[in-house]
Amino acid sequence: MTTEQNVATKLTGGLKRLGLPQVTLRGKSNDLLLGWDESPWKTFHHVFSCDLAGSVSIVNFRTHPSRLRAIRTFKKDEADIMLEKLKILRQENVHLAREYYNYGNSVYVVFDDLPLTLKQVVACDYYPNDHEVSAILAQILSGLSYLHTHGFDHQSLTCSNILLGMDGTVQIAGLEFCVKSSPNQSDSIESVATIATLLMQKYEKSSGSKGIGDIERWPIDSQAFQFLQETDNVETVDDLKEYILASGKYSKEVLAGLARFTLISARTSYSYPPKP
Template structure:
């Protein structure tokens, strides 16, 4: 990892993220395809090519038809009922597998289906599935949230037994950063924590508490963008004020990034000599114990950048 630029971001250098090309044949009881094709190198190739149409009409083409009468209402057929979820997103009463093709499933802040559209754009997308019993609650949360450091949902698909959410595919979590043999550089550590605190501060401002925050529930893009995931776990904050439990995930994630594990029952770094080049990182860990707001922690984090 290395600093991307002067912005608070880290960058993961990879040559290519391969996708699968074999079709999926079987479905499980929940409607998700279960057969996982093998990974093959190289980009996806479209199954057909677009041909440029001549500007001169063919003699075989019929003449243009003129429709007489007043203008009528336009309607899309067969797309299902659409309900807005805010920020341009919609809930579609149809299966996502009518539109998308599954390539594989993996664990990225929960099980995610990695897919592309069956036709048109070949951009990689992420689809997550939830029980239909939680649909109204999850859609309600989605309508309340819009922040660059919180997972953004573009569309929802609703069937008789499941709710599916469509979002950008972020191929990493902070667990991947912790698993690296090399520790983050101070500027990279500051970039991660600053974005994480921005997301937490936003959730608190919307009166949400996230009780399941850890390194495995924070997504990271290849450009170093941090997004809090598992937002289906969010609950309304009781009492409106921040509690010590709100700052516990900050302590745990910081310790794991700095030493690959979190101390049990206490907050601290076992090998501070490794971070003598950045005493502010040690100060930040200590500040997570006594902080009363995420903005207070950000003031400790800002000087690293």
């Protein structure tokens, strides 16, 4: 019987021998994470660097320059733990690695290019509506529930560590802050409540207590307001996930306009140095 490891090895060798353009490998969440013992710069061209839930290099394929990816670089002594997580965590609402390159003293991990964080959404002038807030929260809870199911606790679940793609995909990033332990349900629920509050009104109360100040924008019968109240009543992330799914049907596509506006108004740190 062929093992998964053998399959991965055969695929790796086959792709090199056939010279297939890797841009065609549009990965799915249940695909194996493949690794290559070669320089990533044979395949990719560095465009610029920026901060997206950590420092990343935005690159394009040398053979298909219109296709972008994001590369995170890890030192080899840090990479083993991260790669172990990335091989296990294969879900669409968790930062999904596509492949990695083991070269020199570093490991280069390739991700899809999700160009925004929720921190930028909060900072822009656009106020998400009820459906948009719910579509974001539903995806966060999907990813968070998945992490908990696999025994991981995310200890820095903030707007800065949640990515937003132009198609409305939301992914929990900052996986270096995920540790193997019994999930702290109350802290996770509190983090989600904080994110919901920031999406709704752009700030938290100075006292740190929950609450929405603008009840004209967010009346008490709005879905987002009701969700925020529910965070005081549930005991687990799965309870909160079931609540929001029962409240309505949400599609990530409704976030495309929000993502587009945020992209033209967002400010982020970046650099444009030459790289190999």
